[in-house]
Amino acid sequence: MQYPLTRKRRLRASKAIRNLSQENHLTVNDLIWPIFVMDGFNRSEPIKSMPGVDRMSVDVLLDKLKPLYEKGLNAIAIFPVVDAEFKSDDAVEAWNDEGLVQKTIKTIKSTLPGIMIITDVALDPYTSHGQDGIINEQGYILNDVTIKALVMQALSHAKAGADFVAPSDMMDGRIGAIRNALENKKHHNTGILAYSAKYASVFYGPFRDAVGSANNLGKSSKSSYQMNPANTFEAIDEIGMDIDEGADMVMIKPGMPYLDIIKTAKDNFNVPICAYQVSGEYAMLQSAIDNGFLDEQKAIMEALLCFKRAGTDAIFTYYADRVTQWLNP
């Protein structure tokens, strides 16, 4: 129908009609809070490249987590800050049942058993070279050798009580190997969130600084396993294969520059689609906010709502703590 019989602005004329006609919504049920944990007690350290985000010992984390959980935050994703003495070429610390991640899971579960804990399955915090896998003499990341290590890491997380393990390493075939191992050990309800379409992105820079793997990685890249930012069809293949291998949910990462990939994933697959508003996205937004160039709450809420519009079911965001409080004050 033509103007003036159709005037799209009628649906925007009042707050009430705007609310009634809104297609997508952001709620606390959409949020997953990634957190950086470190050893010790009563410790909290600011991360320079992520102003407003701290590395925390588990007691400090729990003090923050309890009120957020009461306000409805469902899930956290744990990323460890591993001391240099625990890093090695073979990353054995990754499957130490008494390691930092494993202890953190047990402590959180003993206080807040209902909160969903997602763990990162990847070797980069534990390798002396900062890669997500085991390397050969040429520095090439060995796929099948790495899978064996990832399986042990995932089993160790499941044993400690992780609800979901999230392989973020991009090795071929790791989802099937981990699913089989979990089934064999009777961890039937331990889920897998597969980082299926994880791109080799410069936007992970601040994260590597946060977990202390940036120096280890040096000038090397992750492009021989993470995806080329130019590609779409490859993401469809990756996601399809991970679902066939037993992934319960899949991840697109980074988020905002990759909303088209999220939409493609949502249009093609039926499992929940997660997306990660990564450290570099946080750093960009937060720098503009701290400079007074963007309104904090409006900028963050709009960015996250756009993830929903693109088709994201659950969003990893470092703003989950702030947003939970804004949504449920």
Ligand code: PBG
């Ligand atoms: C490592 C991992 C990375 C992130 C999550 N898991 C970094 C990388 O692949 O180098 C990035 C998250 C972020 O940037 O916020 N397996």
